[in-house]
Amino acid sequence: MxxxxxxxxxxxxxxxxxxxxxxxxxxxxxxxxxxxxxxxxxxxxxxxxxxxxxxxxxxxxxxxxxxxxxxxxxxxxxxxxxxxxxxxxxxxxxxxxxxxxxxxxxxxxxxxxxxxxxxxxxxxxxxxxxxxxxxxxxxxxxxxxxxxxxxxxxxxxxxxxxxxxxxxxxxxxxxxxxxxxxxxxxxxxxxxxxxxxxxxxxxxxxxxxxxxxxxxxxxxxxxxxxxxxxxxxxxxxxxxxxxxxxxxxxxxxxxxxxxxxxxxxxxxxxxxxxxxxxxxxxxxxxxxxxxxxxxxxxxxxxxxxxxxxxxxxxxxxxxxxxxxxxxxxxxxxxxxxxxxxxxxxxxxxxxxxxxxxxxxxxxxxxxxxxxxxxxxxxxxxxxxxxRQQPQMHSFLISQAADRGRRIKLASCEAAVHFVKQEGNVSPSAGFILELSENEFLLFGLNISVNLSALEPNRNVGLISLEEGTWQDGQWHAGRILNGDERVRIQVGATPQLLKIKTHLY
Missing domain, CATH: 3.20.20.80 (Glycosidases)
Structure with missing residues (x-):
């Protein structure tokens, strides 16, 4: 060695x-x-x-x-x-x-x-x-x-x-x-x-x-x-x-x-x-x-x-x-x-x-x-x-007036919204890592995400939204977030890792 x-x-x-x-x-x-x-x-x-x-x-x-x-x-x-x-x-x-x-x-x-x-x-x-x-x-x-x-x-x-x-x-x-x-x-x-x-x-x-x-x-x-x-x-x-x-x-x-x-x-x-x-x-x-x-x-x-x-x-x-x-x-x-x-x-x-x-x-x-x-x-x-590959998309709030990022993914667009910063809080930050054409990891804190279709007259639906960890090259699912969390994907003041799989309808 x-x-x-x-x-x-x-x-x-x-x-x-x-x-x-x-x-x-x-x-x-x-x-x-x-x-x-x-x-x-x-x-x-x-x-x-x-x-x-x-x-x-x-x-x-x-x-x-x-x-x-x-x-x-x-x-x-x-x-x-x-x-x-x-x-x-x-x-x-x-x-x-x-x-x-x-x-x-x-x-x-x-x-x-x-x-x-x-x-x-x-x-x-x-x-x-x-x-x-x-x-x-x-x-x-x-x-x-x-x-x-x-x-x-x-x-x-x-x-x-x-x-x-x-x-x-x-x-x-x-x-x-x-x-x-x-x-x-x-x-x-x-x-x-x-x-x-x-x-x-x-x-x-x-x-x-x-x-x-x-x-x-x-x-x-x-x-x-x-x-x-x-x-x-x-x-x-x-x-x-x-x-x-x-x-x-x-x-x-x-x-x-x-x-x-x-x-x-x-x-x-x-x-x-x-x-x-x-x-x-x-x-x-x-x-x-x-x-x-x-x-x-x-x-x-x-x-x-x-x-x-x-x-x-x-x-x-x-x-x-x-x-x-x-x-x-x-x-x-x-x-x-x-x-x-x-x-x-x-x-x-x-x-x-x-x-x-x-x-x-x-x-x-x-x-x-x-x-x-x-x-x-x-x-x-x-x-x-x-990292530094097309599948990795990083973001960090750069100033108080910065409201978010629009990120084009393989099958949809992610609108990442930043949380207003007041006092000693973690500024909005995170990354999206695409695993396949319609599946990606979202990691970060103090953000919310809306997904929209790249094609007219189509919408993005969620096949799955899971909280979990990545260990030994594999996803390990925790909670399946199939309730109100689907309306708007949110990560709060504590870091969280989500795996999201989408479809178009």
């Missing part, structure tokens, strides 16, 4: 796990949860398993695995792997090395105390709590530790493939500055562009990118650093690796978001420079889910959502993404919160990460997300086979 890997299937990038296509119905725990095995066992696993996840995203901390130079302790990693196997859940490990959210808070104490470490600087010379990507010694130390981690995973996990993917660092880039002024900016921007850009021989950063040259140069430094780190890990154990992006906000300036990170604008540069990184993944808390997903999915032939919002909107985004894009994984953040009804938000934290408070209203999300994951789990092979 091969190790987890990415594979091209007729133009689709597919994550293969245990030699089968795999989609991560995932959750990410809070940043500090994995630092304690006891905490994971009492506060995380019991709270995330009811979500019906098949994958958990958990951090691995450089400061814990290398507490002293060249002395490695992987006991915490072994505990995570053992717990995941016990619960029959796959893992994605998040390498918190040199940078986490632009800061160097997870580097070992011995490196923090090293007076030769080069910290990034603002224009006025003030040091930032972020080790400069131009500090090659620090980058090499990170790469060495990451290589040891991947070697340990190879030794421990090759046969069982519990760990299926690794995130390299977390939301890299420089906060609170538009450039790392520990680097002499003028001389740096007037250097020739590296050959990888394919520019004219005389081209410099300044001549090629003009006013944005500083941001492009910072992206080059960070992408080069992550190339060094990811390549060191791949040399030991070539699991799929990705980097995640703190997104550039409208009207935002470099430094308000991490300068040099893999934003949409910087994605082509990252793809050229960080070739050992398989994918760039957006952390999606913004309301314009489709727009951002399009921007990352199109050039990569895949979409990976490793971190996303906690409110009910996330369930709608999941349903749309898994049917519309070549989705590899979807993971709401802070999943141990979802069955906790006490929602307390830190206003200072929200301001620091520039995320709207409603994205963290998890009070109603747990049961709805769990139902969606449970229904989708049995459909994953079918979804992988049919």
């Amino acid at each position: 091969t190790i987890p890997h990415l594979q091209d299937n007729d133009g689709q990038t597919v994550l293969m796990v245990d030699d089968k296509p795999f989609i991560g119905l995932a959750a990410e725990c809070h940043n500090s949860s994995a630092s304690s095995t006891a905490y994971m066992n009492t506060q995380v696993w019991p709270r995330v398993l009811p979500l019906n996840i098949n994958t958990l995203l958990v951090p691995v901390y450089w400061e814990m695995i290398e507490p002293k130079p060249d002395r490695f302790d992987f006991s915490s990693v072994q505990d995570l792997i053992s717990e995941a196997r016990e619960h029959q859940v796959k893992l994605v490990l998040l390498w918190f090395g040199l940078w986490k959210n632009g800061l160097s808070s997870y580097v070992p104490g011995w490196l923090k105390e090293d007076s030769t470490v080069r910290y990034a600087q603002k224009r006025d010379g003030q040091h930032l709590y972020s080790i400069s990507p131009a500090d090659q010694t620090a980058v090499d130390l990170d790469a060495k530790a990451f290589g040891h981690l991947m070697a340990f995973i190879k030794k421990t996990d090759t046969q069982q493939s519990t760990v299926i993917m690794v995130q390299v660092e977390n939301e890299v880039g420089l906060l609170d500055a538009d450039f790392d002024y520990s680097v002499a900016k003028g001389p740096a921007l007037n250097r020739p562009l590296p050959d990888v850009f394919g520019a004219a021989p005389a081209a410099t950063w300044q001549s090629q990118f003009g006013p944005q040259a500083g941001e492009y140069y910072m992206a080059f430094l960070y992408a080069s650093a992550l190339q060094t780190i990811a390549a060191a890990g791949k040399a030991q154990y070539a699991l799929p690796m990705y980097v995640n992006a703190w997104l550039e906000k409208p009207l935002g300036r470099p430094g308000a978001y991490p300068t040099g990170g893999p934003t949409v604008k910087m994605l082509p540069l990252w793809q050229k420079v960080a070739t050992a990184v398989d994918l760039v993944a957006p952390d999606l808390y913004v309301p314009n889910f489709e727009e951002v997903s399009d921007a990352y999915a199109a050039p990569q032939q895949a979409l990976l959502v490793p971190e996303t919002r906690q409110d009910l909107r996330t369930v709608s985004n999941l349903i749309y993404a898994i049917s519309h894009y070549n989705l590899l994984l979807f993971s709401p953040f802070g999943a141990e919160d979802f069955f906790n009804q006490d929602v307390t938000l830190d206003a200072h934290l929200l301001k620091a990460v520039a995320i709207d408070a409603d994205a963290f209203d998890w009070s109603k999300t747990g049961s709805v997300l769990a139902k969606a994951y449970a229904l989708l789990a049995g459909m994953l092979p079918l979804i992988v086979q049919k």
Whole structure:
């Protein structure tokens, strides 16, 4: 059996796990949860398993695995792997090395105390709590530790493939500055562009990118650093690796978001420079889910959502993404919160990460997300086979005035009506998957559907309308909805899967 890997299937990038296509119905725990095995066992696993996840995203901390130079302790990693196997859940490990959210808070104490470490600087010379990507010694130390981690995973996990993917660092880039002024900016921007850009021989950063040259140069430094780190890990154990992006906000300036990170604008540069990184993944808390997903999915032939919002909107985004894009994984953040009804938000934290408070209203999300994951789990092979094919029709309400979609099916037209959105509700979303000329699956929430004939003077009748599940390649019927439900097909605020067979009269 091969190790987890990415594979091209007729133009689709597919994550293969245990030699089968795999989609991560995932959750990410809070940043500090994995630092304690006891905490994971009492506060995380019991709270995330009811979500019906098949994958958990958990951090691995450089400061814990290398507490002293060249002395490695992987006991915490072994505990995570053992717990995941016990619960029959796959893992994605998040390498918190040199940078986490632009800061160097997870580097070992011995490196923090090293007076030769080069910290990034603002224009006025003030040091930032972020080790400069131009500090090659620090980058090499990170790469060495990451290589040891991947070697340990190879030794421990090759046969069982519990760990299926690794995130390299977390939301890299420089906060609170538009450039790392520990680097002499003028001389740096007037250097020739590296050959990888394919520019004219005389081209410099300044001549090629003009006013944005500083941001492009910072992206080059960070992408080069992550190339060094990811390549060191791949040399030991070539699991799929990705980097995640703190997104550039409208009207935002470099430094308000991490300068040099893999934003949409910087994605082509990252793809050229960080070739050992398989994918760039957006952390999606913004309301314009489709727009951002399009921007990352199109050039990569895949979409990976490793971190996303906690409110009910996330369930709608999941349903749309898994049917519309070549989705590899979807993971709401802070999943141990979802069955906790006490929602307390830190206003200072929200301001620091520039995320709207409603994205963290998890009070109603747990049961709805769990139902969606449970229904989708049995459909994953079918979804992988049919997504981006003519038989799959996805829909998601895009704005408050959006009232629905008209979808032409093989034998009739489906008018999908959206529910008016007020407060913390799941926006209308779903998909229709045609199984044959007059039979289809309908999955979604907060929608109603009317069917009409494509031929004049004809009408559409229902041979059957069933609620149920899709398991092992077959339909398993639950209720037969032969009463008033036939007048107008409706799916409420809880995800539901229906199979509909029609006829004309």
